[in-house]
Amino acid sequence: MTARLLVRGASILGGDRADLLVEDGVVTQVGSVSSGDGVEALDADGLVALPGFVDLHTHLREPGREDAETVASGSAAAAAGGYAAVLAMANTSPVTDTAEAAERVLDLGRACGLVDVQPVGAVSKGLAGEELAELGLMARSRASVRVFSDDGKCVQDARLMRRALEYVRAFGGVVSQHSQDTRLADGNACCHEGEISGRYGLPGWPSVAEEVVVARDVMLARHTGSRVHVAHVSTPGAVEVIRWAKAQGIAVTAEVTPHHLALTTDLVSGYDPVYKVNPPLRPEEFTLVLREALADGTIDAVATDHAPHALNDKQHAFVDAAFGMLGLETAFAVVHDLMVATGQMSMERLAEVMSVAPARIAGLSELHGRPIAVGEPATFALVDPSARWTVDREASASLSRNNPWHGRSYAGRVVATLLRGRVTARDGVVVSAGE
Amino acid sequence: MTRRHLLSAADLTRADAEEILTTAASMHDIQHREVKKLPTLRGRTVINLFFEDSTRTRTSFELAGKWMSADTINISAKGSSASKGESLRDTVLTVDAMSVDAFIIRHSASGACHQVAGWVDASVINAGDGTHEHPTQALLDAYTMQQRIGSLEGRHIAIVGDLTHSRVFRSNLILLRTLGARLTVVAPPTLLPSGIGAWSARDGFTVSSDLDAVLTGDDVPDAVMMLRVQKERMSGGYFPTAREYAVGYGMTASRYRALSAANPDVAILHPGPMNRGLEISPEAADSPHSVILDQVSAGVAVRMAVLYHLLAADTTEVAV
Numbered sequence: 001m002t003a004r005l006l007v008r009g010a011s012i013l014g015g016d017r018a019d020l021l022v023e024d025g026v027v028t029q030v031g032s033v034s035s036g037d038g039v040e041a042l043d044a045d046g047l048v049a050l051p052g053f054v055d056l057h058t059h060l061r062e063p064g065r066e067d068a069e070t071v072a073s074g075s076a077a078a079a080a081g082g083y084a085a086v087l088a089m090a091n092t093s094p095v096t097d098t099a100e101a102a103e104r105v106l107d108l109g110r111a112c113g114l115v116d117v118q119p120v121g122a123v124s125k126g127l128a129g130e131e132l133a134e135l136g137l138m139a140r141s142r143a144s145v146r147v148f149s150d151d152g153k154c155v156q157d158a159r160l161m162r163r164a165l166e167y168v169r170a171f172g173g174v175v176s177q178h179s180q181d182t183r184l185a186d187g188n189a190c191c192h193e194g195e196i197s198g199r200y201g202l203p204g205w206p207s208v209a210e211e212v213v214v215a216r217d218v219m220l221a222r223h224t225g226s227r228v229h230v231a232h233v234s235t236p237g238a239v240e241v242i243r244w245a246k247a248q249g250i251a252v253t254a255e256v257t258p259h260h261l262a263l264t265t266d267l268v269s270g271y272d273p274v275y276k277v278n279p280p281l282r283p284e285e286f287t288l289v290l291r292e293a294l295a296d297g298t299i300d301a302v303a304t305d306h307a308p309h310a311l312n313d314k315q316h317a318f319v320d321a322a323f324g325m326l327g328l329e330t331a332f333a334v335v336h337d338l339m340v341a342t343g344q345m346s347m348e349r350l351a352e353v354m355s356v357a358p359a360r361i362a363g364l365s366e367l368h369g370r371p372i373a374v375g376e377p378a379t380f381a382l383v384d385p386s387a388r389w390t391v392d393r394e395a396s397a398s399l400s401r402n403n404p405w406h407g408r409s410y411a412g413r414v415v416a417t418l419l420r421g422r423v424t425a426r427d428g429v430v431v432s433a434g435e
Numbered sequence: 436m437t438r439r440h441l442l443s444a445a446d447l448t449r450a451d452a453e454e455i456l457t458t459a460a461s462m463h464d465i466q467h468r469e470v471k472k473l474p475t476l477r478g479r480t481v482i483n484l485f486f487e488d489s490t491r492t493r494t495s496f497e498l499a500g501k502w503m504s505a506d507t508i509n510i511s512a513k514g515s516s517a518s519k520g521e522s523l524r525d526t527v528l529t530v531d532a533m534s535v536d537a538f539i540i541r542h543s544a545s546g547a548c549h550q551v552a553g554w555v556d557a558s559v560i561n562a563g564d565g566t567h568e569h570p571t572q573a574l575l576d577a578y579t580m581q582q583r584i585g586s587l588e589g590r591h592i593a594i595v596g597d598l599t600h601s602r603v604f605r606s607n608l609i610l611l612r613t614l615g616a617r618l619t620v621v622a623p624p625t626l627l628p629s630g631i632g633a634w635s636a637r638d639g640f641t642v643s644s645d646l647d648a649v650l651t652g653d654d655v656p657d658a659v660m661m662l663r664v665q666k667e668r669m670s671g672g673y674f675p676t677a678r679e680y681a682v683g684y685g686m687t688a689s690r691y692r693a694l695s696a697a698n699p700d701v702a703i704l705h706p707g708p709m710n711r712g713l714e715i716s717p718e719a720a721d722s723p724h725s726v727i728l729d730q731v732s733a734g735v736a737v738r739m740a741v742l743y744h745l746l747a748a749d750t751t752e753v754a755v
Contacts, residue, residue, distance in 0.1 A: 195633045198634055201564075317565075318546045
């Protein structure tokens with residue numbers, strides 16, 4: 001029997017309204033569709049249909065830290081946030097640095113079935129930054145790994161970075177770099193180096209520690225003719241380098257997180273570790289430059305860097321607490337509120353930065369970031385741009401509560417998420433398979 | 436004064452600070468009595484919780500508590516950290532559960548005392564948190580200066596040394612400005628805290644890397660505070676050698692002579708422990724202008740005053 005779903009009256013990418021008939025996970029009619037008998041209908045009056053979001057940067061913590069997040073709980077948070085695919089970072093325990101480890105993450109994601117969980121492979125064995133991991137075997141595995149990253153650690157060694165860039169070119173891979181020169185910003189660095197770090201006596205994380213690595217990496221990308229992706233850009237200097245590199249035709253892409261667009265370094269003055277993240281929150285003037293760069297295309301994508309942590313890893317003195325914050329369930333609201341509701345960016349551009357571009361960067365364009373049209377997979381986020389809501393950390397599907405968005409209000413809410421025709425979440429609540 | 440915690444010098448209004456300094460003067464008199472005991476904090480329990488080594492601060496807090504009849508207990512929790520053993524939170528909650536009245540905390544992490552204050556019912560006094568603050572040191576420095584040079588209103592005070600890593604600097608900067616002093620801070624550019632340009636513009640103080648110009652220029656300081664420089668800063672590349680630091684930023688014998696000639700009433704301070712020959716020469720440290728031992732002596736009186744205002748002021752009159 002054919003599974004049918006009629007999505008009624010959604011505004012496509014914020015434009016014209018149309019009904020969408022979905023049959024067996026594929027859009028079969030767009031326009032004015034009369035509901036036949038027995039067709040399940042989803043009233044999308046007042047909602048905007050966007051391609052399901054793709055997160056280039058998610059920490060799912062499984063295997064190893066299932067107390068903080070699992071593939072299942074992280075998938076649920078992703079679905080609730082309008083995501084259809086997430087790239088699961090490699091810094092698990094054990095590290096995703098083999099084909100077997102990558103396939104295991106892939107299979108955990110499939111078993112859960114709420115989002116496509118695409119593993120990211122480590123660049124170096126054990127994220128140690130010394131020897132290349134088995135990049136080719138991960139690429140040839142069932143997981144078809146295309147994005148490689150030592151995220152959390154930066155590939156410091158220029159020669160190793162060069163070899164990684166050269167090597168992944170053979171299978172269209174990309175290296176996603178967490179840009180942090182550890183001689184300029186070591187492991188203790190936990191606060192943007194500036195007036196706040198000076199006043200509050202917190203070890204500074206200077207902008208230049210990011211910028212020198214971005215500059216080196218774009219030159220390596222030029223030298224090797226390979227693709228490099230800059231993870232969580234956080235400084236105007238890095239934006240300038242990326243803009244220059246793109247103008248030279250260098251194959252560089254970049255992502256920015258919602259928290260680097262929205263939250264600022266002065267929040268750490270209360271020493272609350274919920275605001276401790278790497279790279280750190282930056283001054284307000286930086287957030288304005290990042291928003292501009294996202295709007296003008298210098299920055300290609302929004303990525304959450306969703307980083308769940310168990311309470312006991314955050315309940316420490318600021319310098320001792322874990323880095324990272326949640327982001328999957330709030331990303332759309334934050335980006336919509338800051339960028340679209342303010343008129344700085346169109347809804348089409350939001351679809352580009354949250355779905356189309358990340359899918360392209362990750363090599364997932366056959367399934368994700370597709371147009372909303374006949375013959376395309378029915379993978380959507382249905383959002384209500386006018387709904388203003390207040391984030392409640394207790395309402396999260398994540399196992400963790402390190403949520404800096406708690407208590408903040410945003411315009412724009414994800415109402416439903418569809419993955420190939422199946423509703424995976426409604427109003428923030430996950431719909432399990434079979435319901 | 437009706438506050439529970441002393442976490443930062445910024446917690447104190449000018450009236451608060453002056454009240455504490457006035458009380459400290461009364462307490463200081465007690466120190467010279469044969470029987471140094473007040474009943475003020477009888478029945479109160481004060482915990483010295485030190486996650487870092489300290490001799491003078493811990494001893495002076497302990498004496499301050501004892502001389503006011505508090506039950507004072509020292510807990511040395513050195514080595515306790517996120518990576519090994521009990522967390523900071525569990526340690527303080529464990530002791531707090533025994534219904535203590537105050538924690539005096541020293542910790543290597545900036546902000547640790549702020550966090551503890553959010554977790555416990557007891558009063559929290561910051562006895563030094565990382566490179567952030569050390570408010571009772573600033574109070575005893577202010578007390579010592581007042582005793583030597585009088586009111587600090589409009590007076591020019593220079594703070595010299597490793598500003599980046601100094602909690603003494605941060606608390607003094609705040610408190611001395613609260614008391615009306617004019618501040619100049621001096622360090623090599625590598626030891627100036629980040630963002631100090633914007634910070635000094637916002638708060639109104641002067642920043643320099645030329646010590647001689649500050650000491651013997653047009654506006655000779657009324658007091659000069661030399662900060663301890665840790666030798667391990669050399670390996671961090673903050674300055675090349677001890678010799679070069681002393682020549683550039685130390686209170687050398689010749690610099691001391693020039694300063695005391697320019698201002699015969701100048702007071703020279705150092706929070707201790709001193710590196711003689713590095714940031715301060717014996718000629719300066721042992722000179723009549725030095726108030727370094729007065730600072731130590733004031734430490735107990737000032738800490739008695741702080742304990743009094745946080746723990747006793749609401750229930751009893753100060754009885755001296």
